[in-house]
Amino acid sequence: MSQDGAQGRYAGRALAGGRYQLRDLLGEGGMASVHLAYDAVLDRQVAIKTLHTELGREQAFRERFRREAQAVAKLTHINIVSVFDTGEDDLDSMTTPYIVMEYIEGRPLGSVLDEDVRQYGAMPADKALKVTADVLAALEISHEMGLVHRDIKPGNVMMTKRGVVKVMDFGIARAMQSGVTSMTQTGMVVGTPQYLSPEQALGRGVDARSDLYSVGIMLFQLVTGRLPFDADSPLAIAYAHVQEEPVAPSSINRSLPPAVDALVARALKKNPNERFPTAESMRDECLRVAASFQAAAPSIVPGAPSQSGSGVGSAVFPPVGQTPAQNGPVQTPYQPTPAPNPYGTPVPSPAYGYPQQGGYRTPAPNGYGQQTPSTPPPYNITPQSAVQSSGPGGGKGSNKPVIIGSIVVSLVAVVGLIVALTLNNNGGGDDTKGGGGSASASASSSQAAGYRGPDESKTIDKTECTEPQESYDDPDKIRVPDFKFKYIKSVKECFQAAGWEMQEIPVDENTYGDGTIMEQFPAADTDVDPKDMPKIQLKVSTGNPANG
DSSP: OOOHHHHHHHOOOOEEEEEEEEEEEEEESSEEEEEEEEEEETTTTEEEEEEEEHHHHHHHHHHHHHHHHHHHTTTOOBOOOOEEEEEEEEEEEEEEEEEOOOSSEEEEEEHHHHHHHHHSSOHHHHHHHHHHHHHHHHHHHHHHHTOOSSSSSSGGEETEEEEEEEEOOOHHHHHHHHHOOOHHTTTOSSOOOOOOOOOHHTTOOOOOOHHHHHHHHHHHHHHHHOOOOOOOOOHHHHHHHHHHHOGGGTBBOOOOOOHHHHHHHHHOOOOOOGOSSHHHHHHHHHHHHHHOOOOOOOOOOOOOOOOOOOTOOOOSOOOOOOOOOOOSOHHHHHHHOOSSSOSSSOSSSOOOOOOOTTTTOOOOOOTTSSSOOOOOOOOOOOOOGGGSSSSSTOOTTHHHHHHHHHHHHHHHHHHHHHHHHHHHHSSSSEEEOOOOOOOOOOTTOOOOOOOOOOOTOOOTTHHHHOOOOOOOOOOTEOOOOOOTHHHHHHHHHHHHEEEEEEEEEOOOOOSTTTEEEEEEEEEOOOEEEEEGOOOOEEEEOOOSSSOO
8 A cells, every 4th residue: 555545544543532643644564554643632743653454463462562562661761762652443443553652853764874875875984883872772771671672773763853863663573473473374574684683583582682683784784885684585685694704894885994894793793692792882892983993984895786775674664764775876075073963855754753852861971982892803714723834934734733732622621521521410519409609610620721710790680580570471470580691600699599490501612701601591581480490501601712
């Protein structure tokens, strides 16, 4: 249905017993329509998203949608769109779920990117990093409350005329994944393929780091004007996320410094454990990198495809009001300004956005410039021993001591692991109830070369176990806390306070340090019955480098 047809169809309609009067159609996609509306009770304009009628048929989805909207309504931040209300009403004799949000005049980030692509070839790096930092500030708040967005993309990010970044549609993708049944069975893709993390593409559980991968895809797109992975079908795109490595952004935009390449490379790691651990840490790095180089106009490599992704569809909610780039970029001088300027030509139709709320203060960036860089150099898949093929004299065969040494270290590590497993199977303290002590998982194994000691500052509060969060679906169940990247001693104390049982499994890795929880089963946010609490398996770092 065209926008004109939809606009005529819904003109003058009302929801919630006449409280919300639908007016202009602001945008329409495959899953929802967005209208400007008037709230007659509070005498204000709002934006109302009505989900299409096929979703209204799913009782499970409607219930999940309601609970997710209630959770999102608790999020309060200048970079997060406020949710005022949610409900369902009959439109054309069909039950239609809707969500009421704040409204401002603004544009989707994809539209802003299109304009920068036409002018410069891509978004200037300093501007892109600041936008990304604001998106991460919003995610930091949501992740602290246990809400993973699951569909970060330019179409779900708005920018006001004053340059304020607003992230919207929190909880919608989660509702889609958890509530829709018959639709998913017919092959519907949940989320936007171009921005899905590898674990989402594989249908595995997601956490906050999946959002950070999507942010990394978006940052790549902003600074290069193109997506790192794109293909003709969602399946091919999903395969690329899982199997292919992205090119360095600087290979497309020559003005980018190495620090941007390193930042993007870390965000787009296939293994979530190798990405930034939190939105806060990635935001800090974005601000540090932005302050570390001189702003310059993008310099796109001739022949490099330039696409802002305006045509990227979404099985949840497609970008609203985006316009395709016109015949490639036209380079114009870039002059960074300290404050965002209002946009020039207004869009022909009413803009879809959200007003800047009063009373908020933007987090101060003090001290970011002095922080220690947290982004490692770009990942190199070539083993170190492979490049040491010649000694000081360049003669053949000088890599033999390296090979022999590697074999010896591997044998020592294997023997140590066998001994540790033998002790565990013989009741050596691997299974604990409450955990009590402070010994780490590697206490019985030797410390190999490259060993990293424990980081005892990563603790978890005991109340996470004694007062766990209630399940979304069943008030008689609880959600398993997130123990990953926490130090084992504090986790044991948490278990002991709640009377839970754990099983420790040692894992060789030296990125996070001895005693750090690397994985858990059941996963965080899994619903469990506290009266029949399962034994939780924890994979704990030994601090030793992984073999192979």
